[in-house]
Each structure stands twice: as C-alpha cells, then as structure tokens.
Amino acid sequence: MKMTYREALREGLKNALEKDSRIFLMGEDIGAYGGTYAVTKDFLKLYGSERIFDAPLSENGFTGIGIGAALGGLRPVVEVMTVNFAFLALDQIVNSAAVYRHMSGGQVSVPLVIRTTTGGGRQVAAQHSNSFEGWLTHIPGIKILAPATVEDARSFLHFALEDNDPVMIFEHALLLNRSEEVSEKPAMISPYKALVRKSGDKLTLITYGGMLQRCLEATEASSDVEVIDLRSLRPLDTETIFSSVRKTHRVLIVDEGWKSGSLSAEISARIMESCFYDLDAPVQRLCRREVPIPYARHLELAAIPQTSEISAKIKEMLS
Amino acid sequence: MEEAKTLKLLHDMMRVRRMEELCAELYTQEKIRGFLHLYIGEEAVVTGVMSLLQPQDNIMATYREHGHALLKGIPAKSIMAEMFGKIDGCSKGRGGSMHLISAPHRFFGGNAIVAAGIPQAVGLALASKKLKEDRQTVCFFGEGAVAEGVFHEALNMAELWKIPVLFCCENNYYAMGTALARSQAQLNLPKKAEAHNVTAQSVDGMNVFEVIEKTRAALDFITREGRPYFLEFRTYRFRPHSMFDPELYRSKDEVLKWKEKDPINFLIEHMKKNDLLPPEKLDALEKKIEAEMQEAIRFAEMSELEPLEDLGKYLYENDL
Incomplete structure (x- = not known):
C-alpha cells in the first residue's frame, strides 16, 4: 500500500500513544494547530490535553521538562519545530540529557525522544534551512536517527521509545509529502544498521x-x-x-x-x-x-x- | 517531643556545617579536587525544608548541594567518597562535589548548569502527578538562576499546566561575585515568580523556624491547589563562592554583619533561652557528628578507584 512520510510519522506516533500511557507529546503547535507540518493533526481531539501538550515558545524549558519527566518514569516525546530552534534547547540536550547516566554512575537514565525537522530546499532562507544533525553527533550519550524512507519514518519512533537513552530523530521537511509503497505491517529493521x-x-x-x-x-x-x-x-x-x-x-x-x-x-x-x-x-x-x-x-x-x-x-x- | 525535634534540627545543621568545614580542609590537603562550593551560613534553609520532606520526595539541587544530599539521607560516607572520586561515592566518583546523585534517595543532582535543574524539577513533578505517586518535588537554586531564561520558561509552564512543585530560591545575594543589585533591575524576587502567576513569598533564611513555617504553608498550598509555589530564602554564604574565589566583590564588614545572624548560633541561643540545651547535650552532639564525619573520611580514604576499563561504561544502557 502507498503511504506518505507524513502519514508514516503519524502512524508511528499513534501506535506509541495507544500502546503506552506513559507516552505523551510536548511541543510547539502540536495540538490546536495540528503540528506545523500537520503530523499531529487531530491528536489533541483524539488523545486530549493530558497527552498532547501545546508548549509555549520555550524550547530549553520544555526540553528540560521532558528530561525531568523521563527521569521521573514517563516516556516523553518532545517535538522541537525545526532543528534551527533546537539550538535553543542545546543546553538541556548536551549538558543534561546526554550526561545523566554516565555522570551518575549508571543510576539514572533519560529515556527522552526528541523529534525535529531538518534540512533546506524550501526557500525559507538562512534561519530555517539548517542541517544540524551532524553537529549533534559530536555528543556522546545521545543517539541520532535520520529516517530517509517512509518505512523508516514509520518505525524509528518505536525503536526510540524502546530505548532507555535519549534519542533524537531528524525528519527531513522535503520528504513529508513523499509517497512510497510499504507493507501493511512495519518491517521493523533496527535503525542502528546502515x-x-x-x-x-x-x-x-x-x-x-x-x-x-x-x-x-x-x-x-x-x-x-x-x-x-x-x-x-x-x-x-x-x-x-x-x-x-x-x-x-x-x-x-x-x-x-x-x-x-x-x-x-x-x-x-x-x-x-x-x-x-x-x-x-x-x-x-x-x-x-x-x-x-x-x-x-x-x-x-x-x-x-x-x-x-x-x-x-x-x-x-x-x- | 518539641525538644527532640528542635535538637534534631540543630543536629542536622551542625552536621551540614561540619561536613563542609572538613571538605574545606580536605581540599587544602588535595584529597578533594575540582570545584568545591560550600554552604556554610545557609544551613537553616536546607535543614528547615528537608525536615518537612519524606524519603520518597524528589529533590533537584545545584552545585552547592552537599548539605541537601546529606539531609535527604545520602550517608556522609557516600558523599565523602564521591568528593574523593572513589567508586563507593554516591555517583561512583564520576560526579564529584557538584554532581551528587542518588536514585534510591530520589536525589537527582547536583546540576551545575545554573537554572538547568528548574525545568527538570517541573518534569519530575509532572511525572509524579501523571503516575499518581505520593511524592512532593522540591527544586533548589540560587538567586543567580533568576537571570536565566529557562527559570522564567519553567515557572510559566509549571503554573500553566498546574504542576505541583516547590521552587526554593536560596538568595545569598551573590551569583559568584556579581551582586544581585548589580545584575537585576527587579530585586524583589517573589515578583518575578508572580509575573508568571506563581504564588510566592520571602523567608528569613537564617531563621530555621521561619523556614519551616513558611515551607509548610507552601507545601500545604501545593498539595491543596495542585500548583507550584515559589519561596525566596534570604540567606548568606560565609565562605567564598568556591575555593578559587579571592572575594574582591564584598567587604569584610558585610560578611561580619551576616555572621552575627549565624543560623546555628541563632538556634543554639534560642534553645538555651528555653532551657532546651544543657551544655552536655551540645557536647554530645558535637562528638556524635565528629564520629560520623571522621568515619566518612576513613571510608572515603579506604574506598577504591573505579577501574580504568570501566570509563566507557554507562554511556548508554547497552554498550554500542
């Protein structure tokens, strides 16, 4: 069957939300607006404001809340609208999420998933076209995923949520409307294999x-x-x-x-x-x-x- | 009963102070290295707040957190071993003075990025609320943190989403060497919280009874209303910011004036006045504390170093 990259992301999120009540989404315009890229359209209606948090423009703050919620036993999926704004949350990602497990001698972990869009090609100029995923790969303690296909867009979230460490997923904005043939059931190939x-x-x-x-x-x-x-x-x-x-x-x-x-x-x-x-x-x-x-x-x-x-x-x- | 409670407060305040004094000595002996931020002068705040908390409650603190760790129940010997960088330290020697962490004590640090722990405390409180757990979440930070954007972000979201968390701002008037009055246009710290609709109050942080009274009211409010509360504790650190600080930014007179309000002396005077502290009791207390701390130091000395081959351990749950 045919599926777009956007639909695949939606399906991944829906499966997660339906499977595990500890999972919640937090990010800018993911609720009432339906997601900047319409990935979470209707989610607020479907899952309610207890699961879908429309966050203020406070990237560092809500990423920090995600870290704390993960430390406290929840499975937050934080959405930062684009990677360009993710740098406003860099302190929380780099100085806290990435270090807690190692710095505590393995006592605490941050099972946080951060989704963000990346890439250029849409004539949105210098501040909205960056590809910073490579920059984040400098940091030990986090994992960086970049789904390039519809199949991977559908399954990466599952693997990220199974992980007890912080995982960032970089979704390319130009791929959202791309449609590909996929099987009805996700293939579930580990993202850690090229x-x-x-x-x-x-x-x-x-x-x-x-x-x-x-x-x-x-x-x-x-x-x-x-x-x-x-x-x-x-x-x-x-x-x-x-x-x-x-x-x-x-x-x-x-x-x-x-x-x-x-x-x-x-x-x-x-x-x-x-x-x-x-x-x-x-x-x-x-x-x-x-x-x-x-x-x-x-x-x-x-x-x-x-x-x-x-x-x-x-x-x-x-x- | 009242007497026992008061004596416990004194005991805890003196434990915190003695541990800090010994840390300073051990630092000059080069047993403790890196940064070392001492809490001497501020003991009434942590003692009063912690006296109202339970073992299951969440704590998020800063790099000046030795006393917080001790009074949350982390044994002095695990703290001392951590300072020594040894494997029996509460963070296996990987965190040191600034990153005391203990999952069983629900003590999440020891976060040394100013204000970074504040949204994380909000997240911890959100988790407890969603999981319907019976825990309070208390976040300690200095007044320097109110200059950070993330302080305002976190307070706003805590109130917006009705998250039950207690913000404890330990205002010792200096962010390293920058006086509050030299860095903030608005010196009334509760007003900063109130700007986000968070209920707030100032507390004399040198008076442990006032700390307890106002913290109790704050915790009651949080439980009743399911919303955050902000307390500003006015206090003072008698020592420099860290062991590297030549203290060029404040006068000796100012320090001496604050030392007259020493929270431990204040409590001792109060107890004497009310016949709650016969001299032999104070003596016994000092001896007990000395024994505890010397045992902690012995333990830290004897503890092993983490094997070098474990350096890469605990980066991820599973080795990659």
Missing part, C-alpha cells in the same frame, strides 16, 4: 536523510555505485561502511550539512583510519556550500547538493 539501498562494485556512496533519494536518482542507471543509507548517525554502523569500501575502493559522501567540522569529515576520517590501504582514490565529499542558505531559489539550489551534481561527481570519480 542499509545498502542499492548495490554496486565500483564506488561506495554514503548518505542519509534528505539526500538519499537524490543519490538513488543520480545512480539509477548505474550498477557501479553502491548506495549506503546510514539511518543512524550516532552510533555509526562503520562495519557496513567498511565492508562496502573494501569491495569498491572508492568513496563519495553526500551530506546536506556543511563540510567543516562535520559528520562527512568524521566518516571520511574513520575510513582513512581503518581502510586506508583499501582505497584507490581519496575519499570525496559533496556537501552544502559554506554559506548561510539564501532565500533566492537559484542561490539555494546552488548551495545544496542536487541530483545533477551528484551524477557529475560520480562520473568524474569513475572516469
């Missing part, structure tokens, strides 16, 4: 989230390129990455984030550390241009990796 979405033997293309579809489009006609969807950005499934690199000997990383101090840099370094002698050529990266995202359409398109650019890069690397 998946080879397409096999090939001459080049390993590593990507995730909003870039996956572009990478698949760019390589549609080729059997040379192996496309890996990371799914989890922390922890990284390096085993899947390395075994592909050992087969293809060439690597291209496509990441919507910036290059400097980034996830793509990290992946590249790990390949260099572990697969240096397997490489036939230097690892290449295709990332967001090192500028804030402009409003004008042509400038934005030029700043974020596009399918044509990915195709050109692959061609260059295989020639």
Whole structure:
C-alpha cells in the first residue's frame, strides 16, 4: 500500500500513544494547530490535553521538562519545530540529557525522544534551512536517527521509545509529502544498521536523510555505485561502511550539512583510519556550500547538493 | 517531643556545617579536587525544608548541594567518597562535589548548569502527578538562576499546566561575585515568580523556624491547589563562592554583619533561652557528628578507584 512520510510519522506516533500511557507529546503547535507540518493533526481531539501538550515558545524549558519527566518514569516525546530552534534547547540536550547516566554512575537514565525537522530546499532562507544533525553527533550519550524512507519514518519512533537513552530523530521537511509503497505491517529493521539501498562494485556512496533519494536518482542507471543509507548517525554502523569500501575502493559522501567540522569529515576520517590501504582514490565529499542558505531559489539550489551534481561527481570519480 | 525535634534540627545543621568545614580542609590537603562550593551560613534553609520532606520526595539541587544530599539521607560516607572520586561515592566518583546523585534517595543532582535543574524539577513533578505517586518535588537554586531564561520558561509552564512543585530560591545575594543589585533591575524576587502567576513569598533564611513555617504553608498550598509555589530564602554564604574565589566583590564588614545572624548560633541561643540545651547535650552532639564525619573520611580514604576499563561504561544502557 502507498503511504506518505507524513502519514508514516503519524502512524508511528499513534501506535506509541495507544500502546503506552506513559507516552505523551510536548511541543510547539502540536495540538490546536495540528503540528506545523500537520503530523499531529487531530491528536489533541483524539488523545486530549493530558497527552498532547501545546508548549509555549520555550524550547530549553520544555526540553528540560521532558528530561525531568523521563527521569521521573514517563516516556516523553518532545517535538522541537525545526532543528534551527533546537539550538535553543542545546543546553538541556548536551549538558543534561546526554550526561545523566554516565555522570551518575549508571543510576539514572533519560529515556527522552526528541523529534525535529531538518534540512533546506524550501526557500525559507538562512534561519530555517539548517542541517544540524551532524553537529549533534559530536555528543556522546545521545543517539541520532535520520529516517530517509517512509518505512523508516514509520518505525524509528518505536525503536526510540524502546530505548532507555535519549534519542533524537531528524525528519527531513522535503520528504513529508513523499509517497512510497510499504507493507501493511512495519518491517521493523533496527535503525542502528546502515542499509545498502542499492548495490554496486565500483564506488561506495554514503548518505542519509534528505539526500538519499537524490543519490538513488543520480545512480539509477548505474550498477557501479553502491548506495549506503546510514539511518543512524550516532552510533555509526562503520562495519557496513567498511565492508562496502573494501569491495569498491572508492568513496563519495553526500551530506546536506556543511563540510567543516562535520559528520562527512568524521566518516571520511574513520575510513582513512581503518581502510586506508583499501582505497584507490581519496575519499570525496559533496556537501552544502559554506554559506548561510539564501532565500533566492537559484542561490539555494546552488548551495545544496542536487541530483545533477551528484551524477557529475560520480562520473568524474569513475572516469 | 518539641525538644527532640528542635535538637534534631540543630543536629542536622551542625552536621551540614561540619561536613563542609572538613571538605574545606580536605581540599587544602588535595584529597578533594575540582570545584568545591560550600554552604556554610545557609544551613537553616536546607535543614528547615528537608525536615518537612519524606524519603520518597524528589529533590533537584545545584552545585552547592552537599548539605541537601546529606539531609535527604545520602550517608556522609557516600558523599565523602564521591568528593574523593572513589567508586563507593554516591555517583561512583564520576560526579564529584557538584554532581551528587542518588536514585534510591530520589536525589537527582547536583546540576551545575545554573537554572538547568528548574525545568527538570517541573518534569519530575509532572511525572509524579501523571503516575499518581505520593511524592512532593522540591527544586533548589540560587538567586543567580533568576537571570536565566529557562527559570522564567519553567515557572510559566509549571503554573500553566498546574504542576505541583516547590521552587526554593536560596538568595545569598551573590551569583559568584556579581551582586544581585548589580545584575537585576527587579530585586524583589517573589515578583518575578508572580509575573508568571506563581504564588510566592520571602523567608528569613537564617531563621530555621521561619523556614519551616513558611515551607509548610507552601507545601500545604501545593498539595491543596495542585500548583507550584515559589519561596525566596534570604540567606548568606560565609565562605567564598568556591575555593578559587579571592572575594574582591564584598567587604569584610558585610560578611561580619551576616555572621552575627549565624543560623546555628541563632538556634543554639534560642534553645538555651528555653532551657532546651544543657551544655552536655551540645557536647554530645558535637562528638556524635565528629564520629560520623571522621568515619566518612576513613571510608572515603579506604574506598577504591573505579577501574580504568570501566570509563566507557554507562554511556548508554547497552554498550554500542
């Protein structure tokens, strides 16, 4: 059956709310408004204000309440409208959620799920187009998931809520209307396993989230390129990455984030550390241009990796 | 009965103070390292508040929390071992002075980011409310926290969502070295809470009886109304902010003036006046406390260090 990424997120949330009374949602405009991206439309009516908290514009505050509620035995799902605003909650995420278990010698844990949207491409300019998920992967103690498919959008929340540690889920805004064929029952493949979405033997293309579809489009006609969807950005499934690199000997990383101090840099370094002698050529990266995202359409398109650019890069690397 | 209760208050205040004095000594001996923030001068606040709480109640505190941990029931020896960075410390030596945590004592820290514990206390109280548990949630923080945005965010949501939590603002007048009057335009702290419709009151934090009376009223209000309450305890730390503080920002005269209101002396005077404290009782109390603390230090000395191979442990529930 066909399902959109938005419907998949909705289904994941509904299943969770119906299964476990400890689960509640808290975030900006998730109730009366129905969610900025209509993911939680009608939820307030369906589950009531005891489960669906329309929060004021206090990202640090309500993330902190989520942490406390998790410490106290509930299973909060905090929604931060977009990753751009998640930085207002960074103190709570980085200095509290990520450290409590380790700092307490394993006594307390923060089973908190934070959902947020990420990515550019909608002409909403510099302050609403960031891809900060890579930045968050710097932090030990949290897990970072990025569903790139409808199937993953449907099941990642389940895994995140089963987890007794803080998990952040980055949903790409451009994928919300994407429709894919899915089975009636979710496949439930652990997010901590990177998946080879397409096999090939001459080049390993590593990507995730909003870039996956572009990478698949760019390589549609080729059997040379192996496309890996990371799914989890922390922890990284390096085993899947390395075994592909050992087969293809060439690597291209496509990441919507910036290059400097980034996830793509990290992946590249790990390949260099572990697969240096397997490489036939230097690892290449295709990332967001090192500028804030402009409003004008042509400038934005030029700043974020596009399918044509990915195709050109692959061609260059295989020639 | 009244006599026993008062004696218990004195005992607790003196335990808190003696532990802090010994921590300062142990710091100069380099047994305790890192940051060390002492509570000396402020004991009436924690003693009065804790005297009204039960073991199942939730506490969220700050980096000046040794006394809070002790009076919530964490044994002095677990606290001392924590200060020494040893495995028998309440946080296995990973938290140190600023991060005393004990899940069985419902003591969640020891949060050393100013004001960060405030929304978390609201969350803890929300959990207890939703799970229909019989617990109070009490959050301690200094007056420096009222400058943080998250203080206002948390108070607003606590009142908005009717979350039963007691906010205890320990106003010792200095955020490190910045006087309240030099950093805030509004010096009336209850007004800041009232701006969010939170009921609030100021308390003489040097007088343990007033602390108890007003805290009891606040807790009754919280139970009755199912809403938050804010108490400002006016108090003073007699020691520098931490062991690194040269105290350039306040005068010796000011410190001396506050020392005249020493909460322990105040209680002793009160008890003497009412024939509640024969000299031999005070003596016995001091001896008992000394024995407790020396035993705690011995325990901390003897405790082992966490094995190095465990450094990566407890990052996640399951090793990745």
